[in-house]
Amino acid sequence: MNIGILFPGQGAQAVGMGAALCERSSIARDLFTEASQILDFDLLELCQTGPAEQLNRTEFCQPALFVHSFAALKQLEADRPELWDSVAAVAGLSLGEYTAVAAAGGVTFADAVRLVHIRGRAMQAAADAVSSSMSSIIGLDQDKISDACQAASDPQHFAQVANLLCPGNIAISGHTAAIERAEELCMAAGAMKAIRLQVAGAFHTPLMQPAVEQLTAALANVEFKQTRVPVYSNVDAGPHTTPDEFRSLLARQVVNPVLWEASLRAMLAAGIEQFIEIGAGRILAGTLKRINRKTPCENLGE
Secondary structure (H helix, E strand, C coil): CCEEEEECCCCCCCCCCCHHHHHHCHHHHHHHHHHHHHHCCCHHHHHHHCCHHHHCCHHHHHHHHHHHHHHHHHHHHHHCCCHHHHEEEEEECCCHHHHHHHHCCCCCHHHHHHHHHHHHHHHHHHHHCCCEEEEEEECCCHHHHHHHHHHHCCCCCCEEEEEEEECCEEEEEEEHHHHHHHHHHHHHCCCCEEEECCCCCCCCCHHHHHHHHHHHHHHHCCCCCCCCCCEECCCCCCEECCHHHHHHHHHHCCCCCECHHHHHHHHHHCCCCEEEECCCCCHHHHHHHHHCCCCCEEECCC
16 A cells, blocks of 8 residues: 655644644654754644744744644654555645655754744745735636636736645635735636635745745755655655755745645555545645545544
8 A cells, every 4th residue: 555645734733733642642742842942932832822823923833833743743653663664655735845855854853843944934024024815715716716816916916826725725825905806806706715814925926035035045054865755846746855856846835836736646646545644634635535535544633
């Protein structure tokens, strides 16, 4: 049985995450402690008790989700040491791609914690610099969403497709004024819902370019290694294993649309027969169900 492991991204967080895991797992507690020392704040306390307003901020949310998913993975490895004999590929949604690279041995836990904290702070700063938003459009095809975004854009403001999650669930991102117009146009074109996402700003668009510059510098100073299994990238939905690829892709990912549906389809085509979603929430299992209902996906969040 070829297994693919999936790691969630921003939006899956919730106050209380990690509490049950750390109560039963010394491995998880030790990883949260190590991360807290690196970050210089009590990450486990933030995850367990919030406040939600702080946990949801990008600079805190990203390391929290990374450490929670990585800790859950390491406990799973202890519980099922034969696991990696069956794992044939990994992938993560946006931030989750960092977890995927670390899980596959491409970067150390400590370096990944530093990277996701830099990423989170840089993305928060880029978001704070301009009024921008993301919205999930439910029940409308990509061409109609793209047409709505184009019609909603003007020389000063834009909206564009940002996350291609699964059929019937596509996120758009851009200046808030254009997103508001695009939401109205999508609803008029037949969308079931337009749900404004609780994120800091226009992720996966050119408005994040200032974050790319900071992230590129940080990635250049980190040692990456060949991964033991391929990591399917959000940028091109293809499998990657080498250090130079990760340095480039992890930087480009911040301004490129997330090709999540294409990544899952590529993993299925490569022979993945079962998925395990590791981390907070069940968002990724839901996207898989919309793509291929027959392929099982086990959730191991805690």
